Amino acid sequence: DVKVTQSSRYLVKRTGEKVFLECVQDMDHENMFWYRQDPGLGLRLIYFSYDVKMKEKGDIPEGYSVSREKKERFSLILESASTNQTSMYLCASRGDRPSNEQFFGPGTRLTVL
Amino acid sequence: QQQVKQSPQSLIVQKGGISIINCAYENTAFDYFPWYQQFPGKGPALLIAIRPDVSEKKEGRFTISFNKSAKQFSLHIMDSQPGDSATYFCAAVPINAGNMLTFGGGTRLMVKP
Numbered sequence: 001d002v003k004v005t006q007s008s009r010y011l012v013k014r015t016g017e018k019v020f021l022e023c024v025q026d027m028d029h030e031n032m033f034w035y036r037q038d039p040g041l042g043l044r045l046i047y048f049s050y051d052v053k054m055k056e057k058g059d060i061p062e063g064y065s066v067s068r069e070k071k072e073r074f075s076l077i078l079e080s081a082s083t084n085q086t087s088m089y090l091c092a093s094r095g096d097r098p099s100n101e102q103f104f105g106p107g108t109r110l111t112v113l
Numbered sequence: 114q115q116q117v118k119q120s121p122q123s124l125i126v127q128k129g130g131i132s133i134i135n136c137a138y139e140n141t142a143f144d145y146f147p148w149y150q151q152f153p154g155k156g157p158a159l160l161i162a163i164r165p166d167v168s169e170k171k172e173g174r175f176t177i178s179f180n181k182s183a184k185q186f187s188l189h190i191m192d193s194q195p196g197d198s199a200t201y202f203c204a205a206v207p208i209n210a211g212n213m214l215t216f217g218g219g220t221r222l223m224v225k226p
Contacts, residue, residue: 101162
């Protein structure tokens with residue numbers, strides 16, 4: 001069974017803190033993604049990675065960075081958390097074509113105070 | 114500016130009724146249109162998807178209708194059940210850019226017993 005896991009379900013941080021969100025997939029997928037989910041805005045792509053050490057910016061990369069040192073693990077980093085980064089963060093993975101299906105983790109609810 | 118516009122934001126339907134969610138897009142480079150279903154506390158999961166070479170796709174009680182000339186597509190849930198209560202997201206993927214999934218804003222569906 002396909003599985004994407006995220007390190008925390010809930011996280012509370014203070015403004016200015018460095019925040020790490022971890023994601024692990026067990027499907028040997030090449031592609032991994034980080035989204036944020038906000039009411040009325042759907043899911044917006046922050047960054048994705050199509051291979052180890054490779055990354056591409058999504059629609060809203062500002063204030064975020066990512067790291068992919070191993071194929072199964074993709075990290076999202078908030079260098080200096082701000083209150084407008086309070087959101088639900090979702091990780092996903094996808095194999096190569098022909099399937100475009102993305103498999104999502106359960107999400108991390110981040111609150112920045 | 115959302116590239117995929119989804120309506121309504123919320124929907125209440127009686128058990129046994131038909132739920133209809135609509136999406137519209139502008140980018141003619143989109144060539145794959147999936148719908149994702151998200152239950153509370155879970156990540157989204159692929160429900161059904163369509164390519165623009167067909168006007169309709171049916172899987173059980175779920176049907177996608179696609180109107181290429183109008184750049185619109187919709188999800189119909191026949192005989193809606195309380196277990197269908199969830200948030201639904203339409204999405205679109207451009208040709209040769211399988212990692213660039215663009216989501217609509219989401220529709221929260223409640224099916225009343």
